[in-house]
Amino acid sequence: MPSPPRLVTVTSDNVEDACALRVRPDQDGLVKPVAWSLAQAYASPETAWPRLIVDDERIVGFVMAFLDVRFHPGEPDDRPRSGLWRLDIAAGQQTRGYGRFAVEAVNDELRRRGQTRTTVSYVPGEHGPERFYRKLGFRATGELSGDQVVAELELTDGSARIRIPARSSRQVECGRPGLSASRGNSLVTAATATASAGRASGWSSRSR
Template sequence: MPGMSSSLRLKKITPDDVEAACSLRVRPDQEGLVAPVARSLAEAYAQPETAWPRLVFDGERLVGFVMAFFDVRFDPDDPKDVPRSGLWRLNIAAGEQGRGYGRFAVEAVCEEIRRRGQTRVTTTWAPGEHGPGEFYRRLGFRLTGETSGDQVVGELDLAALRAR
């Protein structure tokens, strides 16, 4: 991918990173489509058993934020209740988009979900002209027909992804 570096990494957020994380901004036309990082960090703080927030770095440069969720509340004895884990938030800095950082972050979330023994990744997105729908479809997400508020729900089958 153009602009991709071998020094891409996810980093757990520490108190030293909070100010830089909260200053990360997406493009102005995307601001109404994804919550700011500060809100995501507040949600992660309130749901530590579910949320998995990470910063995306290229070398020492902060380029994005990603947060996964892991469903720890499902009932394994209920066949209708299946665990759902996935991508909760993705914010790539305005000047860093189109360089593969989003793909890297989503793939890292997929690996973490696979490591935890699950085979499906779920995410939601705001449909529309400036929304990320095409980005998620290129990664293999398929619409489920469900909605969550005003967002559509997409799902990625990790077994099918591995078979490609």
């Protein structure tokens, strides 16, 4: 019986294979390479949480969370947030549920760390991942990061509870993890917009 997918750390034994991970050619302009993400993780070890998605000993994707980042450091009531920074599913491994698995794994890690919400940002529109995130329980907060929508999922011990914060639209001017002003932190192909929540197809988070 095949084992379920799992997350593993990036090591000297698998880093070369990790950097060789590629999305589909039509997605190249929408995602940062894994090597780029690992360089950012190296430069920000206190913020980045990178992991490989492995299924049956094959690397099928890459996910990286951000931890305890303040989006509005100049505001006294600003709270640290944690959430999804990057998500890459390899070409040929898309539409198999690995995207949802990765999001849920990040949620579990954040719960373990005592967090109560998962944050993500994405470009809205026909080819964006809004439908995917909404099926997982994420709801827009009313904030914007450049041209991106900021969304959050409230976490409970074993499940997600939908929460829509009552706040007006505001512009987030921040280049920190999880909030990119260029091309979108989370991007998705048209296939994902019509897939079920358990079949995330070809989407990847990025930030500058």
